[in-house]
Amino acid sequence: MESTEILIVEDDPAISQVLSGTLSTFGYSVCGHARSGDEAILQVIATNPDLVMMDIGLEGICDGIVAATYIHQFFSVPVVFCTGQSGGDSIERAKAAQPFGYLSKPFSDQELYGTIEIALNSHALFMRRFGIKGCKLNTLLSLDTGILFLNNDGRVLFSNPSAGYLTGCSHNEAFFRHINDIVDWEPVVSMMDEEFSLWSRITETSMIDLIGSCTDLTIRIAGGRKRHVRLQAMRKRDYRGAIIGYIIKLDEMINMPARAEKRIPAGLVQ
Structure with missing residues (x-):
């Protein structure tokens, strides 16, 4: 069975490297890295991941929330926010992007694993419920x-x-x-x-x-x-x-x- 491919969108290289290693220990494949919202969209097109781990506070043409909205709505790829921004405004904006998970830094390895597995399952149910056919x-x-x-x-x-x-x-x-x-x-x-x-x-x-x-x-x-x-x-x-x-x-x-x-x-x- 093919492993789940995950795109990491994180502007801190050190955090991105640690996250990549943790995902690998759980058997996931990291298919790419991006450091901005617009680069994330380009990487989704290039790598066609099963899930995107997305920071919120990103530089570029669009931040993590805007990028997540387009990635979910146009490419039918689920997004999990992984961010240090936990204020009320950030959460309200994040909710509007319809993510399939939200992790506040710092988080444990088990929290990461559980959030990803629930997100993948919820997305599969969502696609079936609304009759959405993903297009590769x-x-x-x-x-x-x-x-x-x-x-x-x-x-x-x-x-x-x-x-x-x-x-x-x-x-x-x-x-x-x-x-x-x-x-x-x-x-x-x-x-x-x-x-x-x-x-x-x-x-x-x-x-x-x-x-x-x-x-x-x-x-x-x-x-x-x-x-x-x-x-x-x-x-x-x-x-x-x-x-x-x-x-x-x-x-x-x-x-x-x-x-x-x-x-x-x-x-x-x-």
Whole structure:
């Protein structure tokens, strides 16, 4: 049986090393280390862990609580907070991120083990209860269809290699930047209102909530090259039905009749 893979997100190298050793003694595999919230999201995409141990007070584009929210909601990976911040405000913010465990430093090895095991079990029950089908990130990374995840502000949380090819902006370059800042586009249909930003077009298109609602665009990339794409936008909802962002599907308009039937993989849209 494969061991549980855990990502450690901790900005103190000494604590991270001790935590890594303790996890190993319990038979867990440490699949990666991150020192900031934004790096944590990138590591989740790269390593596809079973669980994330997350500090709260992190530097970077987003702190541990914001990162945990996106990791749970978009990638269906459970998070356990492991932090020295135990004040009322921190706990209230942490609760909003819907973690599957909370450990206040210092804690014992047995407290750590018990919290992880309960978190893994609770997450499995949660997924079954709400009929959530996790989607392996390596599936998204290998698709020849471009897939992007945007938060409610239009910032990019995930962009697969195909999306990077079509937009001319890799995932690392696009991460947490606004979609309007990374895609230089023009409408295929000249009568379309060119004053619309791409973000406005995405949110307008997704209002229909149907994958069949499409927008045809020409994306301008470096060197004066252009790529013609068909964009499909869908709302991403959490288990309560609240809108938490958008999933964008991009297909290059080459041999379009043969490609038009592709769909976003099951498990992405709840």
